[in-house]
Amino acid sequence: MPTQRRLKTWLYTLTGLLLLAPVYYGTGAGGSAPPAETLARLDVAGGSAIIKATPTARPGKDPDHGAVRDLTLVWEKTPDTPLKRARLYQRGRGQEEGGAGILHGSRYQWHAHVPVNPETPGAPLILELQYWDGRRESRTIDTPVLWKPGSR
Amino acid sequence: MLSKRAWFTLHGWLAVPVWILFTFICLTGAIAVFSHEITWLANPDARAVNPEGEPRRDLGTLVEDVHASMPEADIHWAAELEPYMAVPMRVSLPGPERALLYVNPYSGAIQAVNQGTTFAGFMRALHGWLLMPWQEGYSIGYYLVSGLSILMFGSLVSGLVIYKRFWRAFTRPRLRFRRGGRILLGDLHRLAGAWSFWFLLILSTTGMIYFAQGLLWHNGGRVHALPESLETAAVPTTPDASAPPVLPMSELVERARDRFPGLSPARIHMPEHPLDPVGIHGSGPAPVFDDASYRLSLNPYNGEIVSARSPGVMTPLEWAVRLADPLHFGTWGGLVSKALWCLFGLVLAGLSITGFLIWRRRLVPARVTNRVLQKAREQQPCPRSAA
Numbered sequence: 231m232p233t234q235r236r237l238k239t240w241l242y243t244l245t246g247l248l249l250l251a252p253v254y255y256g257t258g259a260g261g262s263a264p265p266a267e268t269l270a271r272l273d274v275a276g277g278s279a280i281i282k283a284t285p286t287a288r289p290g291k292d293p294d295h296g297a298v299r300d301l302t303l304v305w306e307k308t309p310d311t312p313l314k315r316a317r318l319y320q321r322g323r324g325q326e327e328g329g330a331g332i333l334h335g336s337r338y339q340w341h342a343h344v345p346v347n348p349e350t351p352g353a354p355l356i357l358e359l360q361y362w363d364g365r366r367e368s369r370t371i372d373t374p375v376l377w378k379p380g381s382r
Numbered sequence: 383m384l385s386k387r388a389w390f391t392l393h394g395w396l397a398v399p400v401w402i403l404f405t406f407i408c409l410t411g412a413i414a415v416f417s418h419e420i421t422w423l424a425n426p427d428a429r430a431v432n433p434e435g436e437p438r439r440d441l442g443t444l445v446e447d448v449h450a451s452m453p454e455a456d457i458h459w460a461a462e463l464e465p466y467m468a469v470p471m472r473v474s475l476p477g478p479e480r481a482l483l484y485v486n487p488y489s490g491a492i493q494a495v496n497q498g499t500t501f502a503g504f505m506r507a508l509h510g511w512l513l514m515p516w517q518e519g520y521s522i523g524y525y526l527v528s529g530l531s532i533l534m535f536g537s538l539v540s541g542l543v544i545y546k547r548f549w550r551a552f553t554r555p556r557l558r559f560r561r562g563g564r565i566l567l568g569d570l571h572r573l574a575g576a577w578s579f580w581f582l583l584i585l586s587t588t589g590m591i592y593f594a595q596g597l598l599w600h601n602g603g604r605v606h607a608l609p610e611s612l613e614t615a616a617v618p619t620t621p622d623a624s625a626p627p628v629l630p631m632s633e634l635v636e637r638a639r640d641r642f643p644g645l646s647p648a649r650i651h652m653p654e655h656p657l658d659p660v661g662i663h664g665s666g667p668a669p670v671f672d673d674a675s676y677r678l679s680l681n682p683y684n685g686e687i688v689s690a691r692s693p694g695v696m697t698p699l700e701w702a703v704r705l706a707d708p709l710h711f712g713t714w715g716g717l718v719s720k721a722l723w724c725l726f727g728l729v730l731a732g733l734s735i736t737g738f739l740i741w742r743r744r745l746v747p748a749r750v751t752n753r754v755l756q757k758a759r760e761q762q763p764c765p766r767s768a769a
Contacts, residue, residue, distance in 0.1 A: 233740075237394060237395065237398055237399060237741070240395075240398075240399035240478040241398060241399045243399075243402070243403050244399050244400055244402075244403065245403075248402055248403050248406070290518070292601060292602070293602035293603065305478075306477060309434040311623055312623070312627075312654050312656075313625065313656070314617070314657070315614075315655065315656060315657055316655075329611055332575065332611065332655055332657075333504070333655065334654035334655040334658065335474075335654055335656075336458065336473075336474030336561065336657075337456040337474065338456065338474050338475070338476055338477065338478035339474065340655075360614075362619055362621050362623045362624060362625055362626065363619060363620060363621055363622045363623040364541070364619050367430040
């Protein structure tokens with residue numbers, strides 16, 4: 231009966247897809263990320279940190295802040311002077327966006343959705359720091375291009 | 383209006399092609415319902431033992447205990463699971479590494495430092511998205527699993543249409559053991575389907591809520607708004623540039639309870655940066671809602687409540703999402719409802735298997751009949767050659 235033959239075809243096809251799932255996962259074809267690259271090393275507030283990112287072909291999209299790049303700041307030595315707030319943004323984006331690019335996470339590793347300009351992957355980053363006594367500091371961090379068309 | 387034959391064909395098309403996937407999801411779901419209990423049985427460090435007969439400490443006090451006993455641990459969140467389970471706390475350690483602590487809720491002692499995934503986390507990932515990875519806000523596995531809810535709903539409706547007077551399964555249940563395998567399978571399938579129709583309705587509805595939630599995440603949306611950062615003016619400055627002290631976590635939990643009388647705190651989210659509020663989530667007087675339905679953000683420096691949400695002020699989407707987990711996993715009524723959900727999860731798996739076997743039995747005789755007919759035609763002499 232034609233209907234039953236078609237059902238059998240669907241059945242075996244979908245069963246095959248199901249069996250492929252562990253293969254998809256096991257081989258990492260589904261998206262195991264390439265290792266993060268170091269973009270910059272810096273000394274901050276008596277500590278030292280490195281900024282890392284997973285290679286990508288284009289910036290991500292944040293519903294509130296538009297084009298963003300996910301960056302990680304790993305403390306090799308935690309700062310002696312505690313920081314009240316730290317923000318990262320790319321030159322040309324984010325100066326007025328108070329909440330965008332705030333570095334957050336644990337005492338040992340921070341993350342940020344850094345506002346970026348899609349037209350300028352090579353523009354430097356700006357690190358804005360606020361201390362608890364009201365002082366503010368801003369520094370420019372030169373990095374390699376933040377995204378490269380053609381990478382994964 | 384479709385004919386009964388058309389409904390029958392539809393019922394088959396909706397269920398048979400995905401029967402293996404559906405059965406797998408039902409079985410993993412039935413196990414996932416009891417994932418905490420299985421952890422309790424297999425791992426003594428995950429148990430809330432109280433040999434000294436001490437009173438139970440609240441979540442805020444336990445956070446302070448871990449701060450004191452393990453100062454290098456930076457706590458991300460702390461959660462209350464079942465009353466017989468140790469309290470898990472996700473922490474970051476120097477390295478940086480992440481770990482899950484099991485904390486005794488009576489003594490505050492750290493019973494274990496775990497790295498890697500837990501059994502409950504593994505089962506949730508296996509059942510919820512077939513372990514398929516998440517990328518850019520979505521997982522193909524999540525869509526596959528939650529999308530099955532639409533087929534499930536269609537199978538339910540078509541099944542009830544086909545099974546005339548299905549209510550007789552409750553008043554006059556029938557299992558004919560002596561009329562052959564096909565009759566018995568049909569009786570089993572109809573009986574299981576009729577008795578579990580309410581369960582199918584709940585699971586297909588909650589599954590469709592999960593599907594809608596997946597679409598929302600994929601498009602960068604959120605069910606709940608992210609808590610706003612504290613205003614700089616709301617946070618004190620210090621002349622010596624040291625970080626100002628924060629209130630004890632137990633005091634913040636008390637302030638949350640003052641705001642929502644009857645609140646049972648189930649989760650504390652620690653600030654991710656100095657201008658981030660503390661998140662306290664829990665269950666409350668509203669029945670069935672999960673343990674993240676009462677949600678507060680508090681200024682950790684002065685205890686001021688920055689935001690508070692409860693079922694009374696939630697949007698319909700928030701309502702749906704906060705009801706979905708307890709109804710889908712049967713956690714709304716403790717061990718009793720979990721046992722019922724696990725049992726009916728297995729019944730659904732049986733429904734899928736019996737449905738496939740019924741279809742198979744219909745197919746094989748047709749194939750055999752065709753083969754017999756074909757052979758008969760081959761053996762029959764051609765009328766022209768006979769002449």
